[in-house]
Amino acid sequence: MILMKWIDYLDIQTLALVVALVFFLQTLILVAFFLLVNEYDGIGLVSLGSTIYGSGFGVIILRYTLSDYYLGLIGGILSLIGAFFLLWGLTRFCGAKFNFPFFAVFTILMWFSALYCGLILKDINLRMVFVSLGLAVLLGSAAIYLFLSPAPGYKTAVILTGLPLFLYAVFLLIRMTAVLFSTRENSLLDEHWTQILFFLLVFIFGSLWSSGFILMITQRLRYELHQQARFDILTQRPNRLSMQERLEVAIAQIRRSGQSFSIFVIDIDYFKQVNDMYGHEVGDFVLREVAMRLWKTLRPQDSLGRWGGEEFLVILPDTDAQTALVIAERLRVTCMSTPFLAGDASIKVTISTGVAVCSHQDADLHLLLRTADRALYHAKNSGRNCVHLAESTSVPVISAPN
Secondary structure (H helix, E strand, O other), X not given: OHHHHHHHOXXXXXXXXXXHHHHHHHHHHHHHHHHXXXXXXXXXXXXXXXXXXXXXXXXXXXXXXXXXXXXXXXXHHHHHHHHHHHHHHHHHHXXXXXXXXXXXXXXXXXXHHHHHHHHOOOOHHHHHHHHXXXXXHHHHHHHHHHHHOOOOXXXXXXXXXXXXXXXXXXXXXXXXXXXXXXXOOOOOOOOOHHXXXXXXXXXXXXXXXXXXXXXXXXXXXXXXXXXXXXXXXOOOOEOHHHHHXXXXXXXXXXXXXXXXXXXXXXXXXXXXXXXXXHOHHHHHHHHHHHHHHHHHHOOOOOEEEEEEOOEEEEEEOOOOHHHHHHHHHHHHHHHHHOOEEEOOEEEOOOEEEEEEEEOOOOOOHHHHHHHHHHHHHHHHHOOXXXXXXXXXXXXXXXXXXX
């Protein structure tokens, strides 16, 4: 009863203008994001959809030139078109496969049904049924697309965007059912409490899903910047910063568990000659292919990253010296066994590897890296194309002729 009395103080025309204004202000923010972050698909479409959807409520400014009947008709049709672009834009942003023909035909069908009921049948309630059904399907589908999206790095924002869309779609279905069985005639500016509640929920849910989408953009930006700061663009493997962080985590773990792990520092032999003879484009190709071969040969629990230039670092958890040497030799054979084909050129590539083992007793990051570097230095001085274990262990060196 208190809610009903409070609703009686609200003016539906003012509510409609507030809803339209909120959508327009949020559109301005989305347009700013579109101009600043234009590499993301869908932002422009969501901006357009928000503008058109808000215009469906903004037609209230024409209340002195058009009747309530035509205001409702125009508003409903604009809302349908806006919801279609919102759905299209959200799926594009999330990288989902959008069934454009189906939803375009469905929107046009709802649009013509509402137009027919409004202009030919003069049945306001039936017109509202088709508008509500169309909006429920379009916005509900947008919510489902969002929920099913993998959305790496911005899943929380996806839920905050999809949930109000889904709840609003449910409300629209309830409203459609109520209007369908209603004995009185409804209109856009009807001062009945159900219509006022409708505008309030549009204001609340619209604000939430627009704010959620803005959060989606910012979280995705943050995630991708974080990825770019820790991944090598050329090889698509973790970079030096990321690998160093993983080393610190591995050292912290063995200090607690007492288990050892091993690392490789791998260098591509005579890589400068590849660049000088074939050009830097072929050199980049060789780097990518070496990274791919190494990654495919390693175990699932191992980490491979580009350490710098033509060097790679491998972290092998829970791996002793003997096992590490076996894996390192496997990597060496993998790289040299099949030439790298770059156009007409067939390039033989070999690698030299320094192996170091980190135990609980000597768990020091800088010491570990210096030890692995010394082992690599010995491997290169031994004729390259070989594996050398750091001198701190007693396992013999595995090597192969050039």
